[in-house]
Amino acid sequence: MFDLAHLRSSLLSEPPVGDFVLEEGAGDQVLTPAAVLVPIVLHPAGQTVLLTQRTAHLRDHAGQISFPGGRVEADDLTPTHTALRETEEEIGLSRESIEIVGFLPEYRTGTGFRVTPVVALVHPPFTVQPDPFEVAEIFEVPLDFLLDPANHQRHSLHYRGALRNYFAMPYGDYFIWGATAGMIRSLSERLGLLQAA
Numbered sequence: 001m002f003d004l005a006h007l008r009s010s011l012l013s014e015p016p017v018g019d020f021v022l023e024e025g026a027g028d029q030v031l032t033p034a035a036v037l038v039p040i041v042l043h044p045a046g047q048t049v050l051l052t053q054r055t056a057h058l059r060d061h062a063g064q065i066s067f068p069g070g071r072v073e074a075d076d077l078t079p080t081h082t083a084l085r086e087t088e089e090e091i092g093l094s095r096e097s098i099e100i101v102g103f104l105p106e107y108r109t110g111t112g113f114r115v116t117p118v119v120a121l122v123h124p125p126f127t128v129q130p131d132p133f134e135v136a137e138i139f140e141v142p143l144d145f146l147l148d149p150a151n152h153q154r155h156s157l158h159y160r161g162a163l164r165n166y167f168a169m170p171y172g173d174y175f176i177w178g179a180t181a182g183m184i185r186s187l188s189e190r191l192g193l194l195q196a197a
Contacts, residue, residue, distance in 0.1 A: 002046070002143060002144070004101075004121070006191065007040075007101060007102075007119075007191065008101050008102060010102075010190040010191050010192070011101060011102025011103060011104065011119055011190060012102055012103040012104065012105070013102060013103075014103065015078065015106075015118075016103060016104075016105050016106050016116065019105040019106065020105050020106040020108050020114070021105050021106070021107045021182060021183075021186055022108050023107065023108060023110050023166075023178075023179065023182055024110065024164050024165050024166065029112055030112075031108060031109075031112055031113060031114040032071055032072075032112055032113050032114070033071070033072040033079075033113075033114055033116075034069060034070055034072060034082070034114065034116070035069050035070075035076075035079035035080070035082035035086070035115065035116040035117075036066070036068065036069025036070075036083055036086075036115055036116075036117055036118065036183070037067055037068050037069055037083040037084065037086070037087045037098070037118050037120055038067055038104070038118065038119045038120065038183065038187065039067070039068070039087070039120050039121075039122045040119070040120065040122065040143055041122045041124065041140060042121055042122065042123055042124065043124060046142060046143070046144070047142070047143040047144075048141060048142055048143055049140065049141050049142075049143050049146055049184075050068075050093075050122060050128075050138065050139075050140055051065050051066065051067065051138075051139055051141060051174075051176070051180070052065070052066055052067070052068055052090060052091060052130070052135045052136075052137065052138050052139075053065050053066075053135070053137040053139070054066055054134065054135065055132075055134055055135065056136070063136075064177075064178060064180070065174055065176045065177075065180055066179070066180050067117070067180060067183070068083075068086055068087040068090045068091050068093070069083050069086045069087070069090075069115070069118075070086040070090070071113075073085075079103070079116035080100055080118050082116075083116075083120075084098065084118075089131060089134075090130070090131050090134050090135050091128045091129065091130055091131070091135060091138050092127065092128050092129035092130070092131075093122070093126060093127075093128050094126065094127075097123050097124075097126040098120045098121070098122055098123075099120060099121040099122075099123065100118060100119070100120050101119050101120060101121055102119050103116060103118055103119065104116075104117035104119060104187060104190065105117075105186060107179055107182055107186065109178075109179050110164065111179075113179075115183070117183045117186070117187075119187070139174065141174070141176070145169075145171060146169055146171075146184050146188075147184070147188045147191065147193055148193075149194045151171075152167050152168075152169055152181070152184075152185060152188075152194075153167065153168045153169070153170065154166075154167060155167070155168050155177065166178055166181065166182070167181040167182060167184075167185055168181055169181050169184065
């Protein structure tokens with residue numbers, strides 16, 4: 001049984017300042033601020049994580065599996081505003097179903113983003129409607145599966161002239177990797193399920 005009190009106490013209470021995870025390949029380039037929602041759905045039968053598959057034509061991370069979220073815009077007052085706005089725009093999930101419980105360390109990507117992960121509980125019943133321009137599919141994966149280090153695989157690829165290592169969590173037909181897998185690893189670490197790197 002997942003311990004919600006342990007989750008709340010393990011997370012950062014404010015958006016992180018100076019606390020970050022550096023993805024392999026992230027360098028000294030100027031990073032674009034962004035935020036994502038890490039939506040943990042509280043089903044009676046057990047918790048899941050709501051994920052999206054991005055459409056194939058997008059400029060950034062096309063076709064990849066991701067949390068709902070995106071770039072910070074001028075009107076966004078906080079990373080929470082960004083994550084909630086993007087979630088509503090991308091998958092139509094109403095803020096009334098979302099309870100923010102904390103933050104993970106900022107995640108700095110090799111593709112030029114510094115992402116604040118905003119962890120939230122999603123209370124059923126709720127409806128979702130993908131934005132067809134950005135989201136090809138919305139699906140859920142059991143939280144226990146994602147947090148289990150036994151399901152965290154190491155992979156590598158050549159990117160911008162160098163060999164990059166990354167984590168992946170294949171689930172059925174879904175290949176969860178890159179920044180999304182890195183943030184899930186960060187959550188596992190905060191919950192004490194794996195040793196700090």
